[in-house]
């Protein structure tokens with residue numbers, strides 16, 4: 001009963017604070033979500049707790065202590081990639097880079113066959129660009145940032161892919177797109193890597209001359225099994241999904257159950 005009450009209050013809070021987001025349902029298709037609220041737990045439906053390799057908790061972009069992870073140049077967080085999207089998807093995260101000189105990979109998962117990993121990084125190959133790619137340069141989409149290098153400030157990096165193609169967003173703006181549908185990722189038994197790449201086999205960590213460790217802060221890593229719209233990505237920028245104080249598994253079910261329970265109690269009252 002107490003839990004049900006908390007659930008209802010949370011749902012009301014969520015929908016009250018995020019009227020438009022509720023309509024779009026940012027939780028729909030959310031497979032993994034690392035809020036980094038004091039740990040590397042996954043609040044998405046997969047619940048793949050991350051293993052922290054050297055990264056340290058630090059304040060997030062709003063100044064909340066211990067609510068993001070700092071990577072000092074040889075750190076990463078790994079988790080299982082089993083169940084992560086292999087075709088349509090959105091992968092999004094906040095980052096604040098200290099430097100781009102390491103040709104950092106921010107997130108990678110999957111692999112095991114030719115070009116079957118998913119890698120998101122900056123300055124890969126020495127290009128002044130943000131990109132999504134795979135090993136052997138398969139499925140590459142780049143955005144050349146020109147004089148506006150994404151370094152020293154918080155930026156929101158999101159990639160979507162589905163049958164309409166692949167899109168790269170920076171801070172809610174569509175910066176690059178193509179008609180390629182990435183649908184060859186191999187995930188079962190493979191790794192998810194945050195702060196570094198996975199190797200061709202799909203395991204973390206991996207670095208080479210063209211792809212290195214990330215140095216800086218990463219927060220709010222989300223992976224959905226559908227391509228979110230630009231409007232949804234812009235909503236995400238304004239929304240800390242972890243602000244709802246519930247574990248993900250309960251939260252996802254609670255969206256429907258909590259509202260139903262609240263209505264039922266209102267009727268009974």
Ligand SMILES: [Ca+2]
Pocket residue numbers: 035036037060067068219220
């Ligand atoms: Ca956080």
